[in-house]
Amino acid sequence: MASVAAKSLHLPAATAAERSSLTPYSTAASVSFSSLRSQSSFLGLRLALPLKTPCFSKRTEGRRLRIEAAAAARPTVLVAEKLGDAGLDLLRGFANVDCSYNLAPEELCAKISLCDALIVRSGTKVTREVFEAAKGRLKVVGRAGVGIDNVDLQAATEHGCLVVNAPTANTVAAAEHGIALLASMARNVAQADASMKAGKWQRNKYVGVSLVGKTLAVMGFGKVGSEVARRAKGLGMHVIAHDPYAPADRARAIGVELVSFDEAISAADFISLHMPLTPSTAKLFNDETFAKVKKGVRIINVARGGVIDEDALVRALDDGTVAQAALDVFTVEPTPKDSKLVMHEKVTVTPHLGASTVEAQEGVAIEIAEAVIGALKGELAATAVNAPMVPAEVLSELAPYVILAEKLGRLAVQLVAGGSGVKGVKVVYKSARDPDDLDTRILRAMVTKGIIEPISSVFVNIVNADYTAKQRGLRISEERIFHDDTPEIPLDSIQVQLTNVESKFASALSDAGDIRVEGRVKDGIPHLTLVGSFSVDVSLEGNLILCRQVDQPGMIGHVGRILGNQNVNINFMSVGRTAPRKHAIMAIGVDEEPDKETLKQIGEIPAIEEFVFLGL
Ligand SMILES: NC(=O)c1ccc[n+]([C@@H]2O[C@H](COP(=O)([O-])OP(=O)(O)OC[C@H]3O[C@@H](n4cnc5c(N)ncnc54)[C@H](O)[C@@H]3O)[C@@H](O)[C@H]2O)c1
Numbered sequence: 383m384a385s386v387a388a389k390s391l392h393l394p395a396a397t398a399a400e401r402s403s404l405t406p407y408s409t410a411a412s413v414s415f416s417s418l419r420s421q422s423s424f425l426g427l428r429l430a431l432p433l434k435t436p437c438f439s440k441r442t443e444g445r446r447l448r449i450e451a452a453a454a455a456r457p458t459v460l461v462a463e464k465l466g467d468a469g470l471d472l473l474r475g476f477a478n479v480d481c482s483y484n485l486a487p488e489e490l491c492a493k494i495s496l497c498d499a500l501i502v503r504s505g506t507k508v509t510r511e512v513f514e515a516a517k518g519r520l521k522v523v524g525r526a527g528v529g530i531d532n533v534d535l536q537a538a539t540e541h542g543c544l545v546v547n548a549p550t551a552n553t554v555a556a557a558e559h560g561i562a563l564l565a566s567m568a569r570n571v572a573q574a575d576a577s578m579k580a581g582k583w584q585r586n587k588y589v590g591v592s593l594v595g596k597t598l599a600v601m602g603f604g605k606v607g608s609e610v611a612r613r614a615k616g617l618g619m620h621v622i623a624h625d626p627y628a629p630a631d632r633a634r635a636i637g638v639e640l641v642s643f644d645e646a647i648s649a650a651d652f653i654s655l656h657m658p659l660t661p662s663t664a665k666l667f668n669d670e671t672f673a674k675v676k677k678g679v680r681i682i683n684v685a686r687g688g689v690i691d692e693d694a695l696v697r698a699l700d701d702g703t704v705a706q707a708a709l710d711v712f713t714v715e716p717t718p719k720d721s722k723l724v725m726h727e728k729v730t731v732t733p734h735l736g737a738s739t740v741e742a743q744e745g746v747a748i749e750i751a752e753a754v755i756g757a758l759k760g761e762l763a764a765t766a767v768n769a770p771m772v773p774a775e776v777l778s779e780l781a782p783y784v785i786l787a788e789k790l791g792r793l794a795v796q797l798v799a800g801g802s803g804v805k806g807v808k809v810v811y812k813s814a815r816d817p818d819d820l821d822t823r824i825l826r827a828m829v830t831k832g833i834i835e836p837i838s839s840v841f842v843n844i845v846n847a848d849y850t851a852k853q854r855g856l857r858i859s860e861e862r863i864f865h866d867d868t869p870e871i872p873l874d875s876i877q878v879q880l881t882n883v884e885s886k887f888a889s890a891l892s893d894a895g896d897i898r899v900e901g902r903v904k905d906g907i908p909h910l911t912l913v914g915s916f917s918v919d920v921s922l923e924g925n926l927i928l929c930r931q932v933d934q935p936g937m938i939g940h941v942g943r944i945l946g947n948q949n950v951n952i953n954f955m956s957v958g959r960t961a962p963r964k965h966a967i968m969a970i971g972v973d974e975e976p977d978k979e980t981l982k983q984i985g986e987i988p989a990i991e992e993f994v995f996l997g998l
């Protein structure tokens with residue numbers, strides 16, 4: 383990309399062609415509008431990938447080449463834990479699928495740089511080392527299940543890798559397992575079974591407790607928790623729940639009262655855990671908590687082992703504070719052979735089987751395969767964990783504005799004079815929509831992408847945009863201006879302002895001294911409509927030359943002739959002026975990038991006071 387300003391020529395280190403040959407992602411400048419419509423730039427995906435050469439005889443050489451060509455265009459998905467066949471079939475229809483189970487961490491790191499997607503369950507730790515070893519190729523991690531505590535989300539985000547999960551397909555299975563553990567613990571099913579198999583007949587030892595009329599505290603009233611509550615009510619239990627974020631009307635609809643943490647644990651005969659493992663829930667059940675429970679309480683955990691301080695639980699079981707526990711999940715999985723908790727006679731255990739039903743695993747496999755394929759196609763997944771979840775219809779409506787946002791960012795940053803350093807960015811959206819009705823996170827991300835990519839080697843996508851901006855000390859603020867003219871379209875205009883910078887094209891500065899560019903979408907095409915305080919109208923396709931000149935006849939012809947002589951095609955031209963025969967800005971859209979000599983000739987036209995070439 384060349385930039386020319388104030389009649390002098392500035393050439394950054396890499397040209398557009400060099401830059402695109404360096405980038406593993408497609409840049410917006412090289413992606414057509416129709417492909418952007420299909421959202422392929424949101425994740426900056428590139429689907430042409432290297433593949434190992436399979437062995438074929440000479441007779442089949444032609445076929446081999448055709449197969450290789452087809453295979454090379456397919457992404458590679460590493461499935462690191464057992465996945466249902468229906469999901470594998472879907473994946474194989476779209477990608478090369480490598481099913482390699484039980485990989486050691488170093489084996490996973492060794493493979494990952496050859497993969498575009500990784501699918502795991504809870505048994506694989508996707509650590510920072512994995513993202514680093516991927517060397518930028520890994521685009522998506524699919525967690526075939528709910529809990530994403532085995533994936534380093536921060537590292538994923540920093541590496542621009544999308545994480546998606548399959549949050550719904552195993553809900554019922556987990557809830558049913560919770561109920562199975564509740565009932566079997568209350569009636570000592572596992573212990574009695576083991577005793578009989580050891581040749582004993584101990585009817586007095588295994589007298590249980592009844593469920594009907596007992597109080598069950600559901601801790602975490604999300605998908606699984608509410609299904610457990612529903613089932614427990616069917617067993618005649620009195621169900622209360624604690625969840626600081628759950629809507630009261632959802633609880634009321636199931637006939638459950640939402641109470642405080644202390645109320646829940648002190649009133650319950652049974653406590654069933656259904657919250658995620660987060661820094662604030664880690665070891666939430668500890669000595670202090672057990673000191674507040676009703677003596678003889680029974681605890682079920684099908685959420686995450688780390689929510690309980692396991693040593694504290696052993697102490698509470700030993701002194702009778704907790705009568706029994708039924709656990710499907712553990713802090714360390716697989717559990718150590720000598721785990722006191724697992725061996726405890728008052729504890730019933732299963733090896734993380736909550737999601738393990740035939741039906742749930744088929745459902746999860748399909749759910750995750752669809753999410754991963756969608757992400758590899760560049761669509762924003764509805765189950766994205768580390769990126770904005772934007773419904774498809776909103777996304778399709780915003781698509782042209784997404785392109786506009788990126789191009790405005792790209793334009794604005796190229797107008798900055800070397801050395802002034804961009805720190806403050808303001809994005810102003812003019813819209814007739816209610817703030818709640820317009821999700822601007824994607825637009826903000828794309829402005830960020832547009833600003834950062836031309837000046838760095840960092841590749842920015844929807845996943846890492848906010849993180850990258852923060853890392854670079856870029857403060858991005860947003861403002862909404864209500865404009866009631868056009869409620870049928872999401873946005874009237876987007877304006878990007880770079881504050882406290884000098885511009886290599888002084889006319890791009892507003893009266894307030896900020897670089898200011900504004901654009902609109904017209905007939906689905908992004909247009910530049912304002913530069914500094916000059917109104918222009920030029921479609922943002924190809925490249926752009928901005929000139930400020932003394933307004934006089936013949937200027938368009940003069941510049942047009944110079945470009946024409948060099949076979950540079952003008953696709954759009956617009957002139958904005960302060961007053962007749964005073965100053966004017968000419969915005970010229972060109973398909974090709976003019977060479978230095980052509981730009982020099984334009985700069986030498988006497989009436990031209992300053993000009994700049996901008997690659998889009
Ligand atoms: N054992 C299994 O095989 C299995 C299967 C599925 C889910 N799970 C686990 O079950 C848990 C719940 O899954 P889900 O699908 O219901 O998730 P969910 O996100 O639908 O529900 C979690 C709920 O916990 C609540 N919560 C968060 N912090 C809390 C806190 N400090 N106190 C109380 N509530 C809090 C949230 O508001 C949310 O409503 C997760 O940990 C998941 O990994 C385990």
Ligand SMILES: O=C(O)[C@H](O)COP(=O)(O)O
Pocket residue numbers: 503504505526527528529530552734735736737738
């Ligand atoms: O969070 C989940 O979805 C469950 O813990 C299931 O984990 P799994 O996929 O390893 O069975």
